[in-house]
Amino acid sequence: MATARQPWSVPGVILFSHGDLSYEVDLFRPLVEELAQSRLGEMTVPAYERTEKKRLREVIVRSLPPTSSDDPELLERMRARLREEAHLATYLQHPRIARTLGPYEVQGVLYIVSDRVEGTSINTLITYSQMREKLLSPAFCLYVGAEAAGALHYAHTCKDENGAPLGIVHRDLNPARIFLEPEGGVILTDFARARSLLPGRVASTLPRPHGDVFYCSPEALLCEETDPRSDLFSLGLMLLELATWRHLYSTATVRPDDLEEALTEKVKGKVLDAAITAMEADLPDHAEDCILRAATFTREEVNEITEPLAHPLRSIVRRLIQRDPEDRYQSAADVEADLRAGLAALGAPYGPKEALDEVLLSLTGASMSRSVLGPTSESQLPPNMVTGEDITNERDSTP
The missing domain is CATH 3.30.200.20 (Phosphorylase Kinase; domain 1)
Known part of the structure; x- marks a missing residue:
């Protein structure tokens, strides 16, 4: 009993x-x-x-x-x-x-x-690499990205017992949701905010970003329809930060007034609606900046921010973080294939053991200076709790 x-x-x-x-x-x-x-x-x-x-x-x-x-x-x-x-x-x-x-x-x-996943989150690894003042290697980034893309492809293509696609979108992919295990394996966590096509799903009346706004796709931030390519954008932002400590949505070098001037009247209305939704949904204060940045970044800015990346990571991340989903990779399987090809092209084996060795070096060499702060996700254990605004939205119910 x-x-x-x-x-x-x-x-x-x-x-x-x-x-x-x-x-x-x-x-x-x-x-x-x-x-x-x-x-x-x-x-x-x-x-x-x-x-x-x-x-x-x-x-x-x-x-x-x-x-x-x-x-x-x-x-x-x-x-x-x-x-x-x-x-x-x-x-x-x-x-x-x-x-x-x-x-x-x-x-x-x-x-x-x-x-309860054992190991270290990518969020923590980014912070420790900043403390150590040494970036993690391109091989590590390619390896983590490939493993995460493989898990995403599985989720995106899941079918029910009758063979019907489930249409799963994670919607909260960020560095705090991906862990490196003690043996060097990569684990994707927390589908609490996922969208799906499960029969009988619960709908809400408030379209809104469902994950950490620093890592949401432009369509998610602007309360538009999302699909698996939205997760791929989030993966690209994470890989960019992991490899460079830089973030596409950072407003440190731009003035909000300049961004607002760059908006067309049509896009300005979308940004205003999204900002109102963010306030109604009690999203963090920086959500408005992320919304404005997501609506205004240019292809030239994507090229510039990805320029420090080593080949082939540069071209992969550059394609992942395009504003228009049609310009991104169209499946996580294609992302995984290119990341694994890039890893193989380095000419030396790199897998769980090599990733673990590199992380142990990063952790032991990190300076514990508290002055090192980056735009990494603030979310840590326990995993995000579902709120009233996290109910699956009907606008996201199409494949």
Whole structure:
């Protein structure tokens, strides 16, 4: 018989049990930065999956009580969205994608269990390479990009049990969502904000960017239709930052007034609408700058910012971060193929072992100066919690 207890009650508490497995929180662990609660009462906490006799592995458990909001309708939509997330995860069975299990409903509490990925996020590696004042090698960037592109291709082409495309778009691809494992493998995490074509999906009324705005595609920031090519743009931004510490959306060297003057009347209306949406959705203050930059960057600026990249990474990233999706790669499979060809052209083997050796050198050589700050994502563990604005939008429901 399943049991459940409140996750914040006592140290070593069993959150819930399912079959022979239980999920236990050890509150003696430092949780100050790792326990989070949304305004709708969703809790995210690190836990252990265990049997009666021993702990098996570390996981992340998210829970949503049945009565945690003054808005029962919104709460029920949230619960439906979590069920949808868990349902979608059943199709994402890939060695380079972190697993999500559930949903488990125990005494009215809805639980979702996700792998707690061991290793270091690309976000952290970017920061450490800045501290060390030494860029990671082009080979490392090609390797990480190829592995991530392979996982994305799998997700983008997933089909249901009847062979129908699921139309999955991650929508939150950024350096905090990709990890290098202790053995050098690359893991893509957190499809909590993914769009899909699952039957019965929950719709929302507010079109908005669904991920870290620093890494959203122009179409996502301008509240237009997104597709797998939007994820490829985000991958390009991440690879650009990983290889150069630079970011296309940075406004450090431009004046907002100059950007606004570059807008046509038609685009100016889109930017205004997107900025209003950003405020209504309570997006970060820098969202408006990202929206304006996404609407105004030129092909010449793309060429300029990618110029420091080594060949062939330069041409690959340059093609990934074009504003018009038609000018980008049309599939993650094509991106992976070009990245792997570029890696092979270097003439020396480069795989998990070489990536791990390079990262260990970067971590041990990093200066711990706190003055080094980059535009890397601020999101860390625990993974993003779903909010009322994260319900799949009908405007994104076409392939």
